[in-house]
Amino acid sequence: MTKQDLVAFAHKLPKAELHLHIEGSLEPEMMFALARRNNVDLPFKTLEEVRNAYAFSNLQDFLDIYYQGMSVLQTEEDFFDLTMAYLNRVRADNVRHAEIFFDPQGHTERGVPFDTAISGILTALQMARAQFGMTAKLIMCFLRHLPEEDAFTTLRQAEPWLDRIEAVGLDSSEVGHPPSKFERVFAAARESGLKLVAHAGEEGPPEYVREALDLLKIDRLDHGNRSLEDEALTARLREEQMTLTVCPLSNLKLCVVDDMTAHPLKRMLDLGLKATVNSDDPAYFGGYVMDNFAAVIAALNLDAEDIRTLARNSFEGAFLSGGEKRAQLAAIDAVLP
Ligand code: HPA
Ligand code: ZN
Numbered sequence: 001m002t003k004q005d006l007v008a009f010a011h012k013l014p015k016a017e018l019h020l021h022i023e024g025s026l027e028p029e030m031m032f033a034l035a036r037r038n039n040v041d042l043p044f045k046t047l048e049e050v051r052n053a054y055a056f057s058n059l060q061d062f063l064d065i066y067y068q069g070m071s072v073l074q075t076e077e078d079f080f081d082l083t084m085a086y087l088n089r090v091r092a093d094n095v096r097h098a099e100i101f102f103d104p105q106g107h108t109e110r111g112v113p114f115d116t117a118i119s120g121i122l123t124a125l126q127m128a129r130a131q132f133g134m135t136a137k138l139i140m141c142f143l144r145h146l147p148e149e150d151a152f153t154t155l156r157q158a159e160p161w162l163d164r165i166e167a168v169g170l171d172s173s174e175v176g177h178p179p180s181k182f183e184r185v186f187a188a189a190r191e192s193g194l195k196l197v198a199h200a201g202e203e204g205p206p207e208y209v210r211e212a213l214d215l216l217k218i219d220r221l222d223h224g225n226r227s228l229e230d231e232a233l234t235a236r237l238r239e240e241q242m243t244l245t246v247c248p249l250s251n252l253k254l255c256v257v258d259d260m261t262a263h264p265l266k267r268m269l270d271l272g273l274k275a276t277v278n279s280d281d282p283a284y285f286g287g288y289v290m291d292n293f294a295a296v297i298a299a300l301n302l303d304a305e306d307i308r309t310l311a312r313n314s315f316e317g318a319f320l321s322g323g324e325k326r327a328q329l330a331a332i333d334a335v336l337p
Contacts, residue, residue: 024281
C-alpha cells in the first residue's frame with residue numbers, strides 16, 4: 001500500500017482519542033473571539049503573531065503559552081463552545097470516542113469556578129452523544145507544579161461531580177515533580193472509585209514511569225516515551241499490556257524527538273507495547289488525530305496491520321465497558337485496507 005492509501009485506511013477506521021487536553025484544542029481564531037467576548041487582553045495582535053509564538057524548545061515553553069491562552073475561557077458557554085468545536089472537528093477524523101483531560105486548577109487559580117468549567121464541558125459531551133453518537137469521558141488532571149494539597153482541594157471540589165468524572169490524571173511540568181509527590185491524592189481518588197492516569201516519561205526519566213506504576217497505580221500511561229531507555233521497564237509494560245497514549249506531533253513540537261523519522265512509535269509496536277496515537281494539544285502542535293496518523297505514516301515504516309493495531313489499541317485502552325469495546329473492535333475488523 002502507498003502511504004496515501006495508509007492514510008485513507010487510518011481515516012476509515014473508527015478511532016478513540018485518549019490523550020487530549022481540551023484547553024489545548026483552543027484554536028487561535030477562537031482565542032481571539034473569546035478574548036473579544038470577555039474583554040481579555042492578549043499579547044498577540046494577529047494570527048501570524050500567535051503562530052510565531054508557537055515555537056517551543058521544551059515542555060515549559062509550551063506550558064507558559066498554554067496557561068496564558070486559557071485566560072480567555074471565563075464562562076460556561078466558553079467551555080461549551082471549546083468542547084463542541086473539538087468534538088465536531090474530530091468527528092471528521094472518524095474519532096468515535098474521546099477521553100478528554102481538563103485542568104481545573106488552570107481555571108480556579110484565575111477565579112473561574114470549578115463548576116463553570118465542568119458544566120460547560122459536560123453539556124457539550126452530552127450534546128455530541130445525542131447529536132452524532134460520539135461517546136466521551138472526562139479526566140480531571142492535577143497540575144504537578146502545584147503542591148499536593150492543592151490537588152486535594154481540587155478533588156474535594158469534584159465531589160458533587162464524581163459520577164460524571166471517569167479518572168484523574170497528572171500533567172504540567174514533569175521534571176522536578178515526580179509522581180511520588182501525588183501518591184496520597186491518587187490513593188484518595190482511587191478510594192472514590194476513579195480510574196488513574198498520569199503523564200510520565202515525556203521529559204522525565206524512566207524512574208518516573210516506575211513511580212507512576214508502583215506508587216500511583218495508574219491504569220494507563222500518558223506518553224511514556226522514555227520508558228524505552230530501560231529494558232526491564234519496557235518488558236514490564238509489555239507484560240502488563242499497559243496502554244501508552246503517544247502523541248507524535250506533540251513530541252516533535254516539544255523536542256522530545258528531533259525528527260519524526262526518529263519517533264519511537266514503530267519501535268513500540270514492534271516491542272509489543274500497546275501504543276495509541278493522540279493529539280495532546282492539537283491547536284498548539286499542528287493538528288488533530290488524523291494529522292498525527294499522517295505524520296507517522298509519512299515518517300515511519302508502518303504497514304496496514306500497524307495502523308489497525310493502533311486503532312484497536314485505542315479502544316482496548318479506553319475506559320469503556322467490555323460490550324462497548326467489542327462493538328468498536330468488530331467495526332475496526334470489518335474495515336478493509
Ligand atoms: N505535557 C504535560 N502537561 C501538559 C501537556 C503535555 O504535553 N499538555 C497540556 N498539559
Ligand atoms: Zn498531555
